[in-house]
Amino acid sequence: MNFTDTHAHLYWHKFDEDRDEVIVRAEEAGITRILVPGTTLETSLASVKLAESAPIVFAAVGVHPTDALTWTERTKDELRKMAFPPHPSPLHQGEGTKVVAIGEIGLDYYWDRAPHSLQKEVLQKQLLLAERLNLPIVLHLREKNDASEGDCATDLLEMLEKWVASLRSGAHPLAKCPGVLHSFSGTREIAEEAIALSFMIGVTGPITFKKMSQRREMIASLPLENLLIETDAPFLSPQPKRGKRNEPAYVRFVAEKIAEIHGKSTREIAEITTANATRLFNW
Secondary structure, eight states: OOEEEOOBOTTSGGGTTTHHHHHHHHHHTTEEEEEEEOSSHHHHHHHHHHHHHOTTEEEEEOOOGGGGGGOOTTHHHHHHHHHSOSSOOTTOSSSSOSEEEEEEEEEEOSSOOSOHHHHHHHHHHHHHHHHHHTOOEEEEEEOGGGOSSSHHHHHHHHHHHHHHHHHHHTTOGGGGSOEEETTOOSOHHHHHHHHHTTOEEEEOGGGGSTTOHHHHHHHHTSOGGGEEEOOOBTSOOOGGGTTSOOOGGGHHHHHHHHHHHHTOOHHHHHHHHHHHHHHHHOO
16 A cells, blocks of 8 residues: 655654654555655755655645744745755656645644734745745644634635635636645534635544544545545654654554545555645645
């Protein structure tokens, strides 16, 4: 079986002592692609360098909403240069580099480390960058008090509706598959609104937790062609590894739970979600 981990922060210090071994274990577990999204200019660059050093690793570059205060006039140009440098890596099988998305970007009303107005401004600039570079987006959405719905989702969907409407009116290629709401923890209604805009929904380890029956019901109601599996490593370890550092090899536990929920085999879920990831990231 071939799996794809569409979200893993492998540049984190928790991987400093065995990063190469983590990637090897992922390959041994059948992981054929890992997307490593940045959250700042520094971690975005780290993601690009990691992708250039490992064939199964790809990168996303962007500024996370909790780091919106780091945005300057030069940030957009720096991200663009990472995505399309003058001398692309020979490891990439297409044009440009191994940067296949803009992310991790979005809105975060949980930590409130940046004013909501600034978060929206920084997100809007990165939406336009993604549009210009024809790269899908990896979205972060977290409500105050970790609620399943609220102002954060309302504000994000409002921005996405306007952006996607603009893409569609201009017949932009991104309109068909503009991005993913990563590690989604919202309601079915929010997920359905995102899917109506052609977004995918990222599923992570908490779906395996005993007390997450409501989330499992939500995932059961969504079409498989809109689901991606991810670890969000080193965070959100699935139930068999709960309390330990998460890593890409554990993404199979997420696939197994989705298979159980949808009445499919793990192999079928692996094939479907891998095809979904390929359609989104074009790798």
